[in-house]
Amino acid sequence: MASKTDFHKIDDYLWELPASHRGEMHTAVRIIADDALLEDALGDLSVEQAMNVASLPGLAGRVVVMPDVHQGYGMPIGGVMAARIGEGMISPGAVGYDINCGVRLLSSSIVFEEAEDRLADLATALYRNCPSGVGEKGSVPLTVDELDRVCREGARWALRKGYADRNDVDRTEEEGCLEGADTQQVSARAKERGRGQLGTLGAGNHFLEVDVVERIFDAPAAAAMGLREGCLALQIHCGSRGFGHQICTDYVQSFQSAVKRYGIRLPDRELVCAPIDSAEGRAYLGAMKAAANFAFANRQVLAFHARRSFKEVFGGTGIRWQLSQVYDLAHNMAKIETHTIDGRREKVCVHRKGATRAFGPGHEGIPLEFRPLGQPVLVPGSMGTASWVLLGTAGSMELSYGSCCHGAGRVMSRAQAKREVRGDRLRGDLERSGVHIRAGSLPGLAEEAPQAYKDVDRVIAAVCGAGIARKVARLRPVAVVKG
């Protein structure tokens, strides 16, 4: 265990737990947080889990922890690690079950006041058109061959099939397609689960959210993104569904024997891993990329249905209903990237678990129109609270392997939220405060109550204070759809 006194305070938003804190740790853990957020992080097993990650062999630098960190399984949610290609590990458990869970933001020129009377209908249309819930079948059933094409092409498949426009694909992390997806490394069971789930939202903390752009902090950046103050925007949060869950399940299981073969000692079996440059590591990376591409396509098909919903509600009213892609990015992923670590350029496998990529200005991985600004970073808050649009900075490249926070971060357990919050009452409160709710499960809604999360504005202040991101716009929710 660690306490606050074990941390070295580097500045107001950066703390370091030295590698010497626990014998097995190979590297230090750095937490981006103010005093109160650090205390939140110490309130569960987040820091313990970060120390476990720091105990894995072959890390290139410190483990970095975001201010929205909370206890997960294996790696904490909000954790980032960089593994050396030669001696480092790739860990399916550290990436997690929802491979390429991520967020997409679309902008509009719909003025909130002109649309206010139709928001209830919009929420209903989104709920009807975007299948949600456990095991819900999607609108695009796939043959195994077609699923393979989705896995290889990602959002480009959606473009080819008419579910996307060119701008959607250009404004997606990796243009919506990780090269090197290998469907031969994906089990028949995963394919069976994935075939029927393209274009589904799922359940849990996944959502569609209609927001109003409440305040703009950086007018040129907002203009480049198409964000207009007082206008509606749409967020889509989901991932690779049962397809990704099964791939992770398969590899977490099969890697249990790999750790024995490679003589790796693990502090937590969920951190199961194999050398990146091994047969096992390459197989997982190929399968993970297939799931990541499935997730890019999934969010794209959901965006197609969301546009259909906007057209249904606003078409013929004189309101220009079109939605334009701002950006789409992942927050559960392992990616091969090059970073400067301790003054040396090095190719590493960056694992981001509940953390987004946040490349700084000039990086070639950023769409051309954003390149001088930095990569757009999307940080959804909890239902009923603000979401933020940020930009990656040079500081994120120096401090966090080009990474940033992914949300507000939970602070209350799901069990406690269920005990303390009634879903029907929460729905009523949110509706009275002007947020239309469509949810398949009231207990599920209660678990996602705003009081179960940290103050997102405080989290944003921490990442901006630490210099790993800067503010572009703050969004306020007006309609939420959950499975």
Next chain:
Amino acid sequence: MGGVGQRWVYNNPMPPFEELDHTADWSFRASAPSREALFLEAADALYELGGVRTVPDPGASRTLHLEADDPESLLVSWLNELLYLAEHDRLALRELRIESLTDISLRVSGRPAEILAVGKHIKAATYSGLHITESAGAWLATVVLDV
């Protein structure tokens, strides 16, 4: 109809599973007088936490045979098999009966019942902090579920 608040698959003489606080996910501790009973209790916890509701009459018995490297892996495989059946086939296994159980293999039969509703989506059973222990005749396991 099976559902929340009912004992699902096994009349465990020990206190039923206990839901534990976990920030992001769900966790439960199951206890039972034997390893066989522990596997049944864990299935019970999975269905109950997931709020699974089924048609009243299950179908004809179905047998599953699972193998794994060690007891913990076997428990994870067992729970993930039930999650797969629930999501993909919309089936829950009722009236479970363990035919054989070793450290590395499980043969179990149950009657599949069509699922009418699921209260909560569980993505997977994990290995996080998982140990199966036995002390003074009580078998214990703490499981974290990704939700």
